Amino acid sequence: MSFKFEVTATSGRARVGRITTPRGTIETPVFMPVGTRAAVQTLTSHDVTDLGAEIILGNTYHLMLRPGADLVAEMGGLHEFMQWTGHVLTDSGGYQIFSLEPKVDDEGALFKSTYDGSMHKLTPESAVDVQTNLGSDIQMVLDVCPPLPSPDRVILDAMATTHAWAERARSAFLDRPERSDGMRAQFGIVQGGLDRSLREQSAAFLMDIGFEGYGIGGLSVGEKRTEMLDPLRATTDVLPVDQPRYLMGVGDPLSIVEGIANGVDMFDCVLPTRLARHGTVLTTAGRINLEAARYARDPGPVDPDLPESPLAPWSRAYLRHLLKVHEPSVQRLLTLHNIAFLFRLVDEARDAVREGTIDQLVDRVGQVWS
Amino acid sequence: MSFKFEVTATSGRARVGRITTPRGTIETPVFMPVGTRAAVQTLTSHDVTDLGAEIILGNTYHLMLRPGADLVAEMGGLHEFMQWTGHVLTDSGGYQIFSLEPKVDDEGALFKSTYDGSMHKLTPESAVDVQTNLGSDIQMVLDVCPPLPSPDRVILDAMATTHAWAERARSAFLDRPERSDGMRAQFGIVQGGLDRSLREQSAAFLMDIGFEGYGIGGLSVGEKRTEMLDPLRATTDVLPVDQPRYLMGVGDPLSIVEGIANGVDMFDCVLPTRLARHGTVLTTAGRINLEAARYARDPGPVDPDLPESPLAPWSRAYLRHLLKVHEPSVQRLLTLHNIAFLFRLVDEARDAVREGTIDQLVDRVGQVWS
Numbered sequence: 001m002s003f004k005f006e007v008t009a010t011s012g013r014a015r016v017g018r019i020t021t022p023r024g025t026i027e028t029p030v031f032m033p034v035g036t037r038a039a040v041q042t043l044t045s046h047d048v049t050d051l052g053a054e055i056i057l058g059n060t061y062h063l064m065l066r067p068g069a070d071l072v073a074e075m076g077g078l079h080e081f082m083q084w085t086g087h088v089l090t091d092s093g094g095y096q097i098f099s100l101e102p103k104v105d106d107e108g109a110l111f112k113s114t115y116d117g118s119m120h121k122l123t124p125e126s127a128v129d130v131q132t133n134l135g136s137d138i139q140m141v142l143d144v145c146p147p148l149p150s151p152d153r154v155i156l157d158a159m160a161t162t163h164a165w166a167e168r169a170r171s172a173f174l175d176r177p178e179r180s181d182g183m184r185a186q187f188g189i190v191q192g193g194l195d196r197s198l199r200e201q202s203a204a205f206l207m208d209i210g211f212e213g214y215g216i217g218g219l220s221v222g223e224k225r226t227e228m229l230d231p232l233r234a235t236t237d238v239l240p241v242d243q244p245r246y247l248m249g250v251g252d253p254l255s256i257v258e259g260i261a262n263g264v265d266m267f268d269c270v271l272p273t274r275l276a277r278h279g280t281v282l283t284t285a286g287r288i289n290l291e292a293a294r295y296a297r298d299p300g301p302v303d304p305d306l307p308e309s310p311l312a313p314w315s316r317a318y319l320r321h322l323l324k325v326h327e328p329s330v331q332r333l334l335t336l337h338n339i340a341f342l343f344r345l346v347d348e349a350r351d352a353v354r355e356g357t358i359d360q361l362v363d364r365v366g367q368v369w370s
Numbered sequence: 371m372s373f374k375f376e377v378t379a380t381s382g383r384a385r386v387g388r389i390t391t392p393r394g395t396i397e398t399p400v401f402m403p404v405g406t407r408a409a410v411q412t413l414t415s416h417d418v419t420d421l422g423a424e425i426i427l428g429n430t431y432h433l434m435l436r437p438g439a440d441l442v443a444e445m446g447g448l449h450e451f452m453q454w455t456g457h458v459l460t461d462s463g464g465y466q467i468f469s470l471e472p473k474v475d476d477e478g479a480l481f482k483s484t485y486d487g488s489m490h491k492l493t494p495e496s497a498v499d500v501q502t503n504l505g506s507d508i509q510m511v512l513d514v515c516p517p518l519p520s521p522d523r524v525i526l527d528a529m530a531t532t533h534a535w536a537e538r539a540r541s542a543f544l545d546r547p548e549r550s551d552g553m554r555a556q557f558g559i560v561q562g563g564l565d566r567s568l569r570e571q572s573a574a575f576l577m578d579i580g581f582e583g584y585g586i587g588g589l590s591v592g593e594k595r596t597e598m599l600d601p602l603r604a605t606t607d608v609l610p611v612d613q614p615r616y617l618m619g620v621g622d623p624l625s626i627v628e629g630i631a632n633g634v635d636m637f638d639c640v641l642p643t644r645l646a647r648h649g650t651v652l653t654t655a656g657r658i659n660l661e662a663a664r665y666a667r668d669p670g671p672v673d674p675d676l677p678e679s680p681l682a683p684w685s686r687a688y689l690r691h692l693l694k695v696h697e698p699s700v701q702r703l704l705t706l707h708n709i710a711f712l713f714r715l716v717d718e719a720r721d722a723v724r725e726g727t728i729d730q731l732v733d734r735v736g737q738v739w740s
Contacts, residue, residue, distance in 0.1 A: 067691040
């Protein structure tokens with residue numbers, strides 16, 4: 001396998017590292033912008049490159065329905081389709097599908113398309129096929145992700161199904177050479193709710209199967225942020241030190257630095273794009289909503305402490321004006337800024353890990369963002 | 371006055387030239403993208419710079435209502451507000467206001483805001499004040515622009531009011547030093563419907579007042595495209611050869627090259643942005659709507675004959691996908707392309723004028739666009 005991960009610095013549970021693939025490198029910890037429908041919302045792949053991104057997410061559920069994985073394959077895969085030279089990680093579609101209350105049996109999940117109401121089935125094997133067609137660099141196995149809180153029975157069932165499906169997904173991935181020719185990696189997904197012992201069991205089960213890396217799923221799905229840390233630590237304490245760990249769907253500033261402090265290497269979240277749609281920007285001083293009347297005549301930049309922001313040339317007054325008259329360009333500018341903000345935060349966290357000051361960074365970020 | 375215009379080549383009625391202002395130069399003929407609300411829709415000022423634009427339009431009517439000309443002035447004027455280093459021409463607001471059926475008397479026009487229903491009055495003098503506050507490089511006088519066809523009486527009345535208002539607007543412009551300190555120019559607007567003789571009278575009247583340049587208004591407002599040419603020629607045959615002529619609101623490819631062949635120097639139109647909103651692109655082979663099913667698996671570029679297009683990296687299949695799933699990024703990409711297409715057309719027209727082949731260009735464009 002030519003998918004490699006090396007840890008170059010550690011501090012407590014935290015680590016700095018580098019993923020190397022035939023496509024290039026990914027410095028970790030890393031925040032991955034979400035490109036649900038083969039585009040990060042409001043941005044082109046060139047915008048994403050200019051931000052310095054090395055990896056983005058694609059969404060199996062959405063892409064299998066529109067435009068269809070076969071069409072993407074015919075167009076040369078997601079990279080060629082999007083004209084994106086960085087890495088792509090595709091989630092399995094499980095998270096989206098389980099929000100649609102699918103019919104689940106041992107074989108897989110039957111669900112209704114949000115686009116046209118048509119019925120579709122996703123199995124552990126077909127999720128691998130779809131992701132192979134999409135041509136992603138890192139595939140995620142199909143898992144069952146229950147919301148929190150859920151009854152113990154639901155958590156245990158979800159974990160059991162996730163484990164059985166993980167074995168089948170790994171077989172399917174290794175079964176055909178084009179799925180595992182060294183160009184691609186597959187990550188298992190740890191479940192187990194908030195219970196330390198279940199988290200440890202789940203991590204151990206997946207490690208026995210053996211993947212190139214491990215997703216930590218089923219967190220940030222309804223529980224308090226502080227409740228996440230204990231099961232997270234239980235998981236990262238068990239997972240292999242020499243493989244990447246991906247905390248799925250988490251991307252608020254404090255959870256990112258707390259995740260890093262607790263041994264997480266990869267994050268994704270729709271937060272920067274979703275906030276931008278509502279006129280909200282992440283700044284060193286906290287969130288601000290630029291539609292507020294107090295910015296109407298504010299000549300200052302959005303975040304004086306982030307001079308490298310793509311928003312830096314424009315005043316708060318101008319951006320507020322664009323928001324108030326619904327100029328579409330402002331959504332792109334705010335998205336660029338919010339992603340740049342999270343990239344800078346992750347940069348700072350890498351430095352902090354190298355310098356042994358990650359706990360101080362968590363404290364500092366917590367003062368603004370808790 | 372440091373507003374200068376020089377003609378560097380002619381061919382029949384057509385000319386190539388250069389406007390020079392304290393801010394820089396504008397090569398003519400020129401197509402001016404429309405930045406109605408202090409932004410070209412879906413684009414940033416940096417995007418517009420990257421396209422090679424030297425001048426854009428701002429809209430007096432919209433900007434006086436949102437965010438307000440006083441606010442723009444407080445923020446340093448439109449250039450500083452938008453962070454745009456090129457030129458800005460502001461229309462007077464007349465065209466928008468007269469589509470709202472205002473109450474017009476000799477003094478000016480009383481109209482209702484489309485934003486909140488509040489009542490506002492615009493006079494020839496206040497239109498100058500507003501544009502001075504906006505800080506545009508070229509102001510347009512407030513005119514009365516009737517739709518076509520209109521009864522003769524309406525055309526004559528509109529012309530008479532336009533002339534009276536032009537005299538007052540010029541006085542107002544020259545009255546206060548900051549309005550005419552050489553940083554700014556003011557254009558009169560020729561009216562007169564489709565009647566050659568009225569057009570000649572109107573042009574002569576405005577030339578007697580004396581402006582830095584002349585708008586040709588009241589065309590492309592409901593008449594057939596071919597009906598426009600005769601009154602257009604009547605106007606350009608009278609207007610000074612050493613001053614710029616601006617055919618207002620016209621921007622379809624054939625009208626641009628026909629306008630150039632008939633002595634027009636400046637054009638503006640919302641066409642490239644409006645078409646983009648509907649998934650339509652201007653190409654060397656004509657208009658195409660990228661939402662059509664036949665492009666679903668088309669790996670080719672939108673316009674193989676426009677390799678410099680900002681759209682060139684992406685396939686028709688990808689752009690169609692973005693349109694079908696309503697990804698906002700595609701509106702920006704299509705707008706960039708459509709403006710690049712018109713800029714290239716105007717470049718070709720300049721070369722054709724220099725080489726004496728503008729009539730052949732009109733024929734060639736007419737074969738695709740008539």
